[in-house]
Amino acid sequence: MxxxxxxxxxxxxxxxxxxxxxxxxxxxxxxxxxxxxxxxxxxxxxxxxxxxxxxxxxxxxxxxxxxxxxxxxxxxxxxxxxxxxxxxxxxxxxxxxxxxxxxxxxxxxxxxxxQMMMLSDTAQRRAIFSRAADLYAQAAELSGDRERVTIETGRGPLAGWLVPAGGTATGSAIVIGGVEGWGMDFDSLGEALAARGIDALLLDGPGQGETRFTYEHYLTAGWRDAYGRAVDFLDQRSPGRPIGFIGNSMGGSVAMAVAVQDTRIKACVDNGGIHAPWLVPPTMGTFFSKMVAACGTTDADAAVDVWKTVTPLADGPNSGYPLLVVQGGQDPMISTDLAQILLEGAPTDDKQMVVFSDGNHCVYNHKHDRDALIADWMAARLCGLPSPKIAS
Structure with a gap:
């Protein structure tokens, strides 16, 4: 232009x-x-x-x-x-x-x-993402409606953005992306949560975003401890406040795997996850390559072994957690049949799925409706209320 x-x-x-x-x-x-x-x-x-x-x-x-x-x-x-x-x-x-x-x-x-089509963690890619984060931080400083946070873990820091609720918060929630599309990319969901009285932590988990490019903190077999520290961060910031976990794309699988093990998580949303991430075949080309890169390796077998530890259908001490599965009916990556397998296999009886009939992966084509659905559901569940009615 x-x-x-x-x-x-x-x-x-x-x-x-x-x-x-x-x-x-x-x-x-x-x-x-x-x-x-x-x-x-x-x-x-x-x-x-x-x-x-x-x-x-x-x-x-x-x-x-x-x-x-x-x-x-x-x-x-x-x-x-x-x-x-x-x-x-x-x-x-x-x-x-x-x-x-x-x-x-x-x-x-x-x-x-x-940088989305860059498959390797080159110095150039790191510099691009760092500049993007710094510009986002400049906007945050001017707007005063979110702040950059760093959470220490045993394997390196986690980077994120805290979007605080307006007024008195009634809950907190972690929001993560997947193999691509990370914390900053889902800020509309963080804003929707904050508008409903929920402090939102837009997190770059292990193998994601700034956590990966700045701190070289990758997805390894010890990834659960890192997410535990993120839950600690919210719990210590507001002791006793209920906490939710929202995962988008492959992050939905991660969110479920974390939720079932941590009794502090009172509600979970899976938006576009899969029941067995390790089953993604190498024939999926760049997506599989990005899954491998998230693990900080070029060894595909080693990366698959790490992804085998992401077990959304496993049982655990928090197996009764409320679960919402959001699915796009025209998702080219995760079919409705696969979403149904995830829903039926989830170790909780308190679960439901909402399908957007023409929705694409993560329902980006209904972003406002998707964000409102997830934020309303999460607000109701963290406050101990029935799920909101969904008008067709």
């Missing part, structure tokens, strides 16, 4: 034109000549998924259009991030504070999106 200032001859007033590539038809003819990475990026990161991760709709449209025109994914996203950052710098004084907050968050989201 570029800006041009012109003078209309008949009006003699300045006219500023903001230039965009604009929407492009994503036909097979338009994409078939692109690089394998560009085709994979367009396929894996749909418009709904991009906006679900916090990318502004206009930025998502422009990014996809530039890639269809032949630009590579990373540079297109980075250039758009630079445009947003220039708008941050141009925002005037105190009056421009809301503008700076918005564009800082847009810049961060674009930078996070720019």
């Amino acid at each position: 570029s800006a041009k200032q012109e003078v209309a001859e008949d009006l003699l007033v300045p006219v500023v034109t903001l230039d965009f590539v604009g929407s492009r038809a994503e036909t097979e003819e338009a994409t078939s000549g692109l690089s394998a990475e560009s085709q994979a990026a367009l396929r894996q990161f749909s418009l709904e998924r991009m906006t679900g991760y916090g990318v502004d709709y206009a930025d998502a449209i422009e990014l996809r259009a530039r890639v269809i025109e032949g630009q590579d994914w990373r540079s297109a996203a980075t250039e758009l991030a630079d445009v947003c950052l220039r708008r941050v710098e141009a925002a005037p004084g105190d009056a421009g504070r809301p503008t700076r907050i918005g564009y800082l968050r847009r810049t961060s989201a674009l930078l996070r999106m720019s």
Whole structure:
């Protein structure tokens, strides 16, 4: 995008034109000549998924259009991030504070999106993610509605963002992502929880986000202890307050595996998890590679052994925990049949599943409805109330 200032001859007033590539038809003819990475990026990161991760709709449209025109994914996203950052710098004084907050968050989201197709933890990837987190922190400082937190564990720190409830909080909840899509990417869910009186900890668990790129804390066989320290953090911050755990994508499997073992967790939500993460085959290509990378290794067998310790259907001392399973009826990764296996095998009788008939993976295409459903359900369960009625 570029800006041009012109003078209309008949009006003699300045006219500023903001230039965009604009929407492009994503036909097979338009994409078939692109690089394998560009085709994979367009396929894996749909418009709904991009906006679900916090990318502004206009930025998502422009990014996809530039890639269809032949630009590579990373540079297109980075250039758009630079445009947003220039708008941050141009925002005037105190009056421009809301503008700076918005564009800082847009810049961060674009930078996070720019590294999505990078499979190795290179110095460049670490630098990109660190810059995205720093810009998100600048926005947080201006908005005053969330704070960066670091939780010490025996295997290295965990990074996260605490979104405190407005007024007196009645509960706390941990929110995690999965193999890709991490704490900052699910801030809309944190905001929905905070609006309902629940302090939300948007956490990068072992093998995720800043925890991985900054602290080199990967998913290993000792991952449960790290999540235990996160529960400790919330429990010590507000002793006796009920705690919930929400996991998105493969994080849903992790959340269930943690919830069944920790009696402090009073409710759990699985949004897009699977009953046996270790069954994901190497033929799933980049997704399987990202599962391996989350373990800090290139040894696929060693990574599978770690994922075998993520057991959402195992029994434990907290086996009666309330469970909500959220499922997309058109999820290309986790079918409704697989979600049903997870639901039926969960070691609790207090469970239900809500299916969005046209929902994609993690129901990004119904983000507001999904966030409201999860936050309302969690608020009711942490306060000991019946689950809210779901209107069809």
